[in-house]
Amino acid sequence: MAAPSSRLQKHLLRLCARKAGIKQILFPQNISSTPAKSLVVRGKLSGRCALQKQLKNGFIPHQSCSHCLSTDPAQQTRVLTEVDPFQLIEQELHTLCDDIKAELVNSKKELQTITQYYFDGKGKSFRPAVVMLVSKALNSHTVASERLLPSQKRVAMIAEMIHTASLIQDDVIDDSKTRRGKESVHMTWGHRKAIFSGDFILSVACIALARIRNERVVTILSQVIEDLVRGEFMQLGSKEDEDERFAHYLKKTFKKTASLIANSCKAVAVLGDCSEQVAELAYNYGRNIGIAFQLIDDLLDFTSCEAVLGKPTAADLSLGLATAPVLFAAQEYSELHPMIMRRFSSEGDVMRARDLVAMSDGVAQTRMLAEKHSQEAIKLIRQLANSQTRIALEQIAELVLKRKK
């Protein structure tokens, strides 16, 4: 919380800021009056390296950083506005894929090839990044050391493995032909082997999880696996009642996406010996980030083009799924209700629904809801002691809204 007092601290902060592409940091004169906004960033931000890195990772932080600072009064005085969240954990992220691949080494070469297929370092690694940053922020909150515990790194790895296993299976269920810009597993190796590979990745993740030797963490993360399946089941049916439908959608979104992030965050809090209260905070931060993330995902399905996304668009409608933009649009255009009920199965339903969503406020409202969750996440994480990683986590919450794929 304290503003940098010593020269050394200031120097370190400048160093970090420079790493993150920030040219100048002004330290406030009156420390006591602005405890939460102790660092004010001003001036032109080139931020090229940060920007490029995030572009590579599929995140676009701001159209232009300097633009943001000058036009948005709410953001005029902000806490160290631009750190590069991904750079803070670059090293750990760098070895992540290799660590996972090492876990998946197997005497059955084909099994190894398939299970390692998606761990090529080209994924967003969004989940492990959040988990690692949360770990660091929590560690500096509780023990004033950012150092990532090995067990926390394992959790980040397990989260990515569980996520990938579920991707493989989802792609079989939804018959998605491409994933992360390449052919889906089942297109190359067939449906059966895709399923077995998914199960195998899951079993290896469970072994890694067990080896952390913490019963509580095992319980927390096994809940994720159950949530993923239950979420998938929830996607099978549509609710008759309108209000129920939205609640159903949000619950499904939690189970399918947010549960993994929320529970992983909680797990690293438990491993970091945090209090119950802080563990709950981490959980809720992850939950809000996760829901915002999925809302944007559902939104991009309507607004983005295939080339950017790496997977087919309007895919949800074709699968019969009514996501937030459609559900919002249905409040304006009631002709969407019967389409939702029949899961867009009649001819022309998908096109018509797409047009109606485009005419409605559905996309804007979805974005607003996502923003609400993102703000909630920021509010929560600000309760932690101030640190580089905490700021990065605030930024992650914003990046989630701005991603293009």
Added chain:
Amino acid sequence: MQFLTRIPIQAGVSCKSRVWKCVKYYPFLQAKRFVFWGTSKANDWNKAVSDAEKIVGYPTSFMSLRCLLSDELSNVAMHTRKLVGTKHPLLKTARGLLLDGKHSLQTRGLIVLLVSKAAGPSSVLDDDQDMVSGIYPRQRNLAEITEMIHTANLIHKGVVNLSDLVEADGSLQDMAFGNKMSILSGDFLLANACTGLAQLQNTKVVEIISSAIGDLMEAEFTEMKDSDGLPVLPTSVKFSHWLQQTFLSSGSLLAKSCLSAVTLANHNEEVQEAAYSFGENMSYAHQLSEDLKPFLRPDSDLQDFSLTSAPVIQYAQSFGTTTTFSLMDMDLKQLLNGVLSGHAVEECRSLCNEYAEKSLQSLDIFIDSDAKQALVNIVKATTQL
């Protein structure tokens, strides 16, 4: 080559018609290979099992009712009706679970419970009062988890490669739907197994059972399986191939479940090794007896034997490196006669006895009890061919 890799030698499906495509999608019938029960000596087996069930204090149905009665599985059951008229394997698997349930479903769980009881109460834990019929609640949960994993695997094995479909199988849409239901219900059982494992509050057991799940998956990627899960004879096949396949596809789960059962009661390493070895050897003995059955029936009708069954592999092994080449020229009848004319059947029979004997030796570590006797009876029923 085409001939060999395409032989769908599966139980209950006539191969005479040679309509390969038609019988391709019955991998679930391999389930029969694991069923601790056969027709010839069914009575011995049934008696051993029903006696054993009394000993563990529960009638049947270890597959948790909680799971079967869940919204999720009822949903699957409802949707599965749409598959009637197609050849999707899920239909048969589901039917098998319900009709055959009494015999096929619970034997693994039953053995886990018997081993738990035979090993007795823990010397470290002093919560004997929690025991029901000499078994800890957590051991019962474990038995249920073992069944769930096995069933999930059966269901996932029924996923069909949609790219090799032929018209007779059903429409692409129906088959894709069948896949979806199979994947979801299998995942559901696996996920429940995961949360169940976590509740055992023993990370060692979580690790052991997770590795058993991994082994089941590995079993689908060996040289003895093609991409549709049908049996294939690798070139220069050896009996060690059979052992590995049997271990991965059934031995591992049973051995590791038995190991976990005694681990949960904090029994020492010696007991753990014995439990593991019992499960492993019991699996080999049982699989050998299952593989032998078609060859012992005088009226054997080419229906029930698998290309990768132990007697065929014993026979093929004698061909050395020319296996595939030599067997390629034979049709099924010739292959059957070939196996019958040599020593393969006798060798497998004595191997079966050998593994049964090994599994019985592992039980020596336990003091005499009704549970131990029940295990002995089950092993003996297995070897009575």
